[in-house]
Amino acid sequence: MRTQLRQLGFAIDWARELATCDPDYYRWNQWFFLRLLKRGIAYKKTGTVNWDPVDQTVLANEQVIDGRGWRTGALVEKREIPMYYLRITDYADELLADLDTLDGWPERVRAMQANWIGKSEGAEIVFACGNDSIKVFTTRPDTLMGATFMAVAAEHPLALKAARNNAKLAAFIEQCRKEEVSEADLGDQEKKGMDTGLKAVHPLTGEELPVWVANYVLMGYGEGAIMAVPAHDERDFEFAGKYGLPVRQVISLDDKQEFDPQRWQDGYAGASGRLVNSGEFDGLARDQGAQAIVAALEKRDAGRPRTQFRLHDWGISRQRYWGCPIPIIHCDDCGDVPVPEEDLPVVLPENLVPDGSGNPLEKDAGFVNADCPQCGRAARRETDTMDTFVDSSWYFLRYACHDNDEAMVDERAGQWMPVDQYIGGIEHAILHLLYARYWTKLMRDEGLLSIDEPFSRLLTQGMVLAETYYRADDSGRRQWFNPADVEVSRDRNGQISSAVARADGRPVEFGGVEKMAKSKNNGVDPQQLVDRYGADTVRLFSMFAAPPEQSLEWSEAGVDGAWRFLRRLWASVNSHADSGRTRAFRPDQLSGQAADLRRQLHETIAKVGDDMGRRQMWNTAIAAIMELCNALQRFRPEGEAEHGLMHEAWEAVVRMIAPVAPHISEALWRKLGGEHSVFSAGWPEVDKTALERAAVTLVVQVNGRVRGRLEVAPGIDRDSALDLATGDENVARHLDGKTVRKVILVPDKLLNIVAS
RNA sequence: GCCGGGGUGGCGGAAUUGGUAGACGCGACGGACUCAAAAUCCGUUUCUGGCGACAGAGUGAGGGUUCGAUUCCCUCCCCCGGCACCA
Numbered sequence: 001m002r003t004q005l006r007q008l009g010f011a012i013d014w015a016r017e018l019a020t021c022d023p024d025y026y027r028w029n030q031w032f033f034l035r036l037l038k039r040g041i042a043y044k045k046t047g048t049v050n051w052d053p054v055d056q057t058v059l060a061n062e063q064v065i066d067g068r069g070w071r072t073g074a075l076v077e078k079r080e081i082p083m084y085y086l087r088i089t090d091y092a093d094e095l096l097a098d099l100d101t102l103d104g105w106p107e108r109v110r111a112m113q114a115n116w117i118g119k120s121e122g123a124e125i126v127f128a129c130g131n132d133s134i135k136v137f138t139t140r141p142d143t144l145m146g147a148t149f150m151a152v153a154a155e156h157p158l159a160l161k162a163a164r165n166n167a168k169l170a171a172f173i174e175q176c177r178k179e180e181v182s183e184a185d186l187g188d189q190e191k192k193g194m195d196t197g198l199k200a201v202h203p204l205t206g207e208e209l210p211v212w213v214a215n216y217v218l219m220g221y222g223e224g225a226i227m228a229v230p231a232h233d234e235r236d237f238e239f240a241g242k243y244g245l246p247v248r249q250v251i252s253l254d255d256k257q258e259f260d261p262q263r264w265q266d267g268y269a270g271a272s273g274r275l276v277n278s279g280e281f282d283g284l285a286r287d288q289g290a291q292a293i294v295a296a297l298e299k300r301d302a303g304r305p306r307t308q309f310r311l312h313d314w315g316i317s318r319q320r321y322w323g324c325p326i327p328i329i330h331c332d333d334c335g336d337v338p339v340p341e342e343d344l345p346v347v348l349p350e351n352l353v354p355d356g357s358g359n360p361l362e363k364d365a366g367f368v369n370a371d372c373p374q375c376g377r378a379a380r381r382e383t384d385t386m387d388t389f390v391d392s393s394w395y396f397l398r399y400a401c402h403d404n405d406e407a408m409v410d411e412r413a414g415q416w417m418p419v420d421q422y423i424g425g426i427e428h429a430i431l432h433l434l435y436a437r438y439w440t441k442l443m444r445d446e447g448l449l450s451i452d453e454p455f456s457r458l459l460t461q462g463m464v465l466a467e468t469y470y471r472a473d474d475s476g477r478r479q480w481f482n483p484a485d486v487e488v489s490r491d492r493n494g495q496i497s498s499a500v501a502r503a504d505g506r507p508v509e510f511g512g513v514e515k516m517a518k519s520k521n522n523g524v525d526p527q528q529l530v531d532r533y534g535a536d537t538v539r540l541f542s543m544f545a546a547p548p549e550q551s552l553e554w555s556e557a558g559v560d561g562a563w564r565f566l567r568r569l570w571a572s573v574n575s576h577a578d579s580g581r582t583r584a585f586r587p588d589q590l591s592g593q594a595a596d597l598r599r600q601l602h603e604t605i606a607k608v609g610d611d612m613g614r615r616q617m618w619n620t621a622i623a624a625i626m627e628l629c630n631a632l633q634r635f636r637p638e639g640e641a642e643h644g645l646m647h648e649a650w651e652a653v654v655r656m657i658a659p660v661a662p663h664i665s666e667a668l669w670r671k672l673g674g675e676h677s678v679f680s681a682g683w684p685e686v687d688k689t690a691l692e693r694a695a696v697t698l699v700v701q702v703n704g705r706v707r708g709r710l711e712v713a714p715g716i717d718r719d720s721a722l723d724l725a726t727g728d729e730n731v732a733r734h735l736d737g738k739t740v741r742k743v744i745l746v747p748d749k750l751l752n753i754v755a756s
Numbered sequence: 757g758c759c760g761g762g763g764u765g766g767c768g769g770a771a772u773u774g775g776u777a778g779a780c781g782c783g784a785c786g787g788a789c790u791c792a793a794a795a796u797c798c799g800u801u802u803c804u805g806g807c808g809a810c811a812g813a814g815u816g817a818g819g820g821u822u823c824g825a826u827u828c829c830c831u832c833c834c835c836c837g838g839c840a841c842c843a
Contacts, residue, residue, distance in 0.1 A: 108760060115759070118842065138843055151843090191841080216841045226843045235841055310842060426761095426837080462761090463837075515837080544781070545768060551761085551836070558768065558782045564796095565781085610772085620770065623780035630780095699776045704824040706776055730810080744823055750775050754823045 027345035028408040030327040047083035058319040083317035092309040104457035118310025125303040127200040137222035142290040145278035146250035147227040151214035162196040203302035323385025331372035331379040393439035422455040462551035466522040469508045480521035536661035543618045585644030602690040604628040652684035701752040702734040718745040
């Protein structure tokens, strides 16, 4: 079933692929895009793409940064091209706030989205710099008086301007821009910088501050420029130390701590403390100081409060063939003209072959050449396609009303939505799920929907991991072997001692356990297992292996157990049904073992319902069903009532296992006399009266260690329990010579006698 | 470097709110059935000592809180995943 879960996760990807092939879906994507364009929610601006100067193509992000080494460093250039964007940042506040309403979502996904949106409160401050100015964003306006230099990103306009007559600076900037490509190891990259020679003017003191280019300042966040306060920011501190820039303390520390400009210490960036060395602001607490400083800046028109989001607007243009065409025609005279509604959809030609040299649409005259809808003259069709995340943002809405060719969605979408239970891989935790939430809100605000959120409950599956094997050639390049093509020898502890390739019998190296990926050739196709054992067994086995949110190392050990379980179930139910003794009975006719068995049956029904529903722990649900089956198979029914009980039990078992082993369950359900499908039979009901117990097991501890067990009537009080416990031989032995100090009773569960 | 998730028998994992650690399954070992094997069924299976009843140790390491800690707190180690030096 993990496979099935996995496939449900893939459904997102399938939906995207199918949707992009479906002109009907294109039509509404394009219709809605044009509507957003008209509203100004979609807009055009220059964006940066990774460009391969050798193959002359745009590189996908993962080709550049995922460490597979396709293209790195010098082989990637940045290129500025016009792109279409959606104003997702306008919804940043709502997307953040509504996370609190998604209580059916895993906490970690909500945390990841909140971090991604990245709201921070602070101020923007403007520093004069010659005839220009530098605007910065800071979360710490209280430290303004401790700013000792400015730092700008390599791409910052002022840096570029200064580089025009400074070759060394230009070279440094070029180097920074190249290195920025590999974000993966940015974390431990050394801080580097260079003085531009420019001076910025402190807006309150008038002091001149040097302006540096620094590789730790990012153009994509805030203003691409910072005021550096080395005394209270660890990165600025490190940078100042390296380049000998001044450090000025402006926030007091705890009494215990002394400020040392040579050494960074934890409290420097802390929240406590008052302003010092800050002139008129001295003595104010941090937040008051921040307010006062921002007020002073506002008076001089040099700053104001501001909330900054990390989230960027969503660039939806993609320079690739497969995707929904962006319905725009570029005319030399009329500019960018939307394709008229009656001409939608713009469809992709299907006969093009991507050859790795860029978007084939650009070279297809039949697609590119178009008449301007406004003036009728020859014009050029937009060849960028939409990000396929656009398609996955609302496919589930279209499912509800796929046959409507008059409207994007109709009232049926409102009836079906929101999705009760959404399942997908954890890799979709941020992008897909955030875009789908955003799109839902967009459609709501366009009057097409009345829901705020698309998915009520979310299950994010863990990754499936598998062993990797490789053989390195002389140059160190690794050739990866699929685990299925490798013969593994293990030592007594199950550890891999050696492995050889089946093909040539020569040894291969074990490369550790990693997430299944094409690049490591460690994917496993469950189809072979399905062919051998059947789909029900493979579903049962993979659902039983681990809870769905946990990552799972793929192993076929254990699949035999699932197979045996289903075979036993098949035999037991058939033999019961063939006995033909299925008459109704009254529970009070049962006694002894039979009554216990019926209690276990109803406890199991309750547990399995809770595990499959609330807890989403399918592995323990299956374990409980297995336990029940073991008990049922051991039981030898005598008389009509006990045969009736067996019938009640097997009916319940078949209904409970049906979600996991649907084919066998369906057949067994008919065998048990079901007229309709097991899936219309409903969930077995818990008979609360069957749950009552005549006796419970009370664990007896002495000083927290288990020394005995008592069978007692439910609800027994502490003193009676203690009386019984001290009568137990082993308990008495451990109490011998000691005085009872304290007795703790956990009702119907445990009695702890504290003695010394 | 930062963030998130983990670390429990030979293995996958269970223990839901601080209350019997190891459910369920795999594997292994022993037995029944069989001329034999497979399949099936029964039993044992955390480690150490003991014929046993039992006793001691034990959930990555070390400390703490508690009558009681896999669970809560502190420090540290290791593994997996993600990433954005976010001002």
